[in-house]
Amino acid sequence: MASSGGRTARLWRRVHVGRNPLARRGDRLEARLLVTFLLVALFAIPVMASLGSETYAARLAVAEREAGAKHQAKAVLLADAPVSMTAGEMENVRVRASWRTPDGFDRVGEVATYRGSTRGTEIPVWLDERGDLTSPPVTKSGAATDAVSVAISAWLGVLALCALVFAAVRGLLSRLRAAQWAREWARVEREWSRR
Structure with a gap:
């Protein structure tokens, strides 16, 4: 197993081909491309942090809007939830329930509940301004x-794009190197066969 010092030395030789007379143009291009993509990945970090900060601010604004527009209520189950579960079914089921809207009206609809919940069980639900069921509001931890x-995700996308482009260029350079080797061997073979 190679030591980390050996890995570092190999990476340095790959990135810094320098004036090595055995280094081909393709090797130098590959090294420059690797350095470029490493720098892109490094400089993408603050850009993605800024994107995350903007997303956080936008989600907090949504949380503030939803805090005033959504109300928590209790829905009372009007029937027992099924107990058994067949293959492919989820743990939660939808059961008819009633709830009171913020303006005092009674509503009936289906709410999600656990299997085996009995009639009369109170289920916490979220209601919009009209009293319809809605999703819970965004929280600060959810925004974060x-x-x-x-x-x-955006930074990993940048990394994946850099890796794909690097792999494509490296594959193309490898094919060009293999073709060059084949031509050189064909030339050497002709010269050896004359002797």
Whole structure:
């Protein structure tokens, strides 16, 4: 197993071909491309951090809007939830329930609940301004999670794009090198066969 010092030395030789007389133009191009993509990945970090910060601010604005527009209520199940589960079914089921809107009206609809919940069980639900069921509002921790996810995903996207371009260029250079080797061997073979 190679030591980390050996890996570092190999990476340095790959990136810095220098004045090595055995280095071909393709080797130098590959080294420059590798350095360029490493710098792109490095300089993408603050850009993606800024993107994450903007996402966080936008999600916090949504959280503030939703905090005033969404209301938590209790829905009361009107029937028992099924207990058994067949293959492919989810743990949660939808069961008819009733709830009271913020302006005092009773509504009936289906809510998600756990299997085996009995009639009369109170289920916490979120309602919009009209009293319809809606998703829970965005929280600060949810906004932070979204921001981190966006920043990391975007940075990984930049890394993947750099890796794909580098792999494509390296593959093309490898094919060109192999073709050059084949031509050189054919020339050498002709010269050896004359002797």
